[in-house]
Amino acid sequence: MNLDFTPQENAFREEVRAFIAANYPAEVRKAQDEHREMTREELLSWQKVLAKKGWAAPSWPIEHGGTGWTPTQRYIWSEELARADAQPLVPFGLVMLAPVLYTFGTEEQKKRFLPGIYNGEVWWCQGYSEPGAGSDLANLKTRAERITADDGKDYYIVNGQKTWTTLAQYADWGFFLVRTDPNAKPQAGISFLLIDMKTPGITVRRITTVEGGHEVNDVFLDNVRVPVENRVHHENKGWTCAKALLTHERTSIAEVALSKRKLEKLRAIAGSERNDTGSSLLADAFFLRKLTELEIDLTALEFTELRTLADELSGKDPGPESSILKIKGTEIQQRLHELALEAVGHYGTPFVPDQVRNSGLIPGCAVGRAWDYFNGRKLSIFGGSNEIQRNIIAKVVLGL
Numbered sequence: 418m419n420l421d422f423t424p425q426e427n428a429f430r431e432e433v434r435a436f437i438a439a440n441y442p443a444e445v446r447k448a449q450d451e452h453r454e455m456t457r458e459e460l461l462s463w464q465k466v467l468a469k470k471g472w473a474a475p476s477w478p479i480e481h482g483g484t485g486w487t488p489t490q491r492y493i494w495s496e497e498l499a500r501a502d503a504q505p506l507v508p509f510g511l512v513m514l515a516p517v518l519y520t521f522g523t524e525e526q527k528k529r530f531l532p533g534i535y536n537g538e539v540w541w542c543q544g545y546s547e548p549g550a551g552s553d554l555a556n557l558k559t560r561a562e563r564i565t566a567d568d569g570k571d572y573y574i575v576n577g578q579k580t581w582t583t584l585a586q587y588a589d590w591g592f593f594l595v596r597t598d599p600n601a602k603p604q605a606g607i608s609f610l611l612i613d614m615k616t617p618g619i620t621v622r623r624i625t626t627v628e629g630g631h632e633v634n635d636v637f638l639d640n641v642r643v644p645v646e647n648r649v650h651h652e653n654k655g656w657t658c659a660k661a662l663l664t665h666e667r668t669s670i671a672e673v674a675l676s677k678r679k680l681e682k683l684r685a686i687a688g689s690e691r692n693d694t695g696s697s698l699l700a701d702a703f704f705l706r707k708l709t710e711l712e713i714d715l716t717a718l719e720f721t722e723l724r725t726l727a728d729e730l731s732g733k734d735p736g737p738e739s740s741i742l743k744i745k746g747t748e749i750q751q752r753l754h755e756l757a758l759e760a761v762g763h764y765g766t767p768f769v770p771d772q773v774r775n776s777g778l779i780p781g782c783a784v785g786r787a788w789d790y791f792n793g794r795k796l797s798i799f800g801g802s803n804e805i806q807r808n809i810i811a812k813v814v815l816g817l
């Protein structure tokens with residue numbers, strides 16, 4: 418693996434850096450600086466800019482709108498996005514559903530759904546987890562029964578409950594795992610359905626999380642009528658789609674470039690904060706040790722990611738190694754949040770950014786640190802908990 422960037426790659430870095438600086442939406446930057454929850458439009462506006470440029474989905478195949486960048490260019494791209502503190506794009510359509518559609522979908526489904534995902538016009542949510550099916554996802558109970566209606570068309574009638582559905586309050590459509598054969602083995606009786614969230618019988622109910630945000634929801638499906646043509650892949654083969662999607666989701670959760678940027682900011686906070694004796698936290702051996710250990714682990718993860726990119730260059734899929742990236746990436750993000758909170762000390766206590774932002778009561782670097790800490794507890798749970806990822810590594814990677 419050659420770690421030196423070529424002159425062309427350095428020129429590419431300059432190009433993307435200049436583009437981001439000139440085109441990043443000012444209203445999104447303002448919302449980020451104010452640490453406030455963004456509106457649906459704000460969350461989509463950066464993607465709309467990138468879609469116009471043709472850069473919204475670098476990893477997609479070129480025929481569907483991908484950039485054709487090499488893995489190294491994609492790495493540079495993610496580094497530059499993190500460097501500019503760019504808001505991550507909403508992943509449900511772009512990162513999760515699209516690869517399932519272009520791998521398993523019909524031509525009609527690709528034509529119908531991929532453009533809306535690419536342009537940031539249609540918001541998708543992920544309806545996998547249920548109250549009794551999280552880690553044990555194959556145990557899901559939401560039932561879809563096939564009928565022929567009076568109009569002569571075939572539909573599924575869907576009944577059940579999904580939970581922890583992220584940002585379903587904004588969703589136009591959802592991709593759902595449903596049970597189409599209750600008599601088959603758990604994994605064998607599941608289908609993958611695309612459901613219009615405006616269909617009668619769908620209720621979205623807010624779940625308030627520990628930091629006070631509205632990020633997740635319960636979704637109730639009560640006799641929801643879904644045309645059969647909205648099923649992706651064959652009936653009862655939804656588990657194949659579900660697994661492919663989770664591999665993409667897990668790889669994206671690692672966020673190495675973002676963590677490098679957070680580490681840089683943490684160093685700046687540690688350099689400016691003073692301990693009780695008036696010296697910088699960077700001179701505090703206990704703090705410095707934790708910071709340095711974190712930096713070493715992050716560098717190791719970066720090399721693991723680079724190895725994955727090198728494999729991709731030679732045509733190999735990340736596969737179950739995505740579980741390693743997910744575990745280490747999320748643990749590092751959580752340690753970064755913990756250390757940032759420790760660095761600002763008591764100033765971290767009032768954690769609702771809206772109420773303290775302009776109060777002058779705490780230094781700017783402390784605003785949002787406790788929010789990050791509480792919100793970041795989810796990282797080791799969603800996308801399949803880290804314990805489950807360890808089980809996957811034991812079984813599939815180590816063959817235990």
Ligand SMILES: Cc1cc2nc3c(=O)[nH]c(=O)nc-3n(C[C@H](O)[C@H](O)[C@H](O)COP(=O)(O)OP(=O)(O)OC[C@H]3O[C@@H](n4cnc5c(N)ncnc54)[C@H](O)[C@@H]3O)c2cc1C
Pocket residue numbers: 542543544545546548549550551552553580581582583584632633795798799800801802803804805808
């Ligand atoms: C903020 C957030 C957003 C989410 N967004 C979505 C979303 O948009 N769509 C969606 O479908 N889901 C979403 N999820 C759900 C997420 O995927 C599940 O929470 C996760 O899979 C764990 O399932 P569970 O919550 O039912 O916990 P459980 O499965 O009940 O697990 C509880 C604990 O037991 C451990 N455990 C369970 N089984 C084993 C085992 N075999 N070996 C070792 N340990 C085990 C788990 O690691 C965990 O610590 C979200 C979750 C969160 C927290």
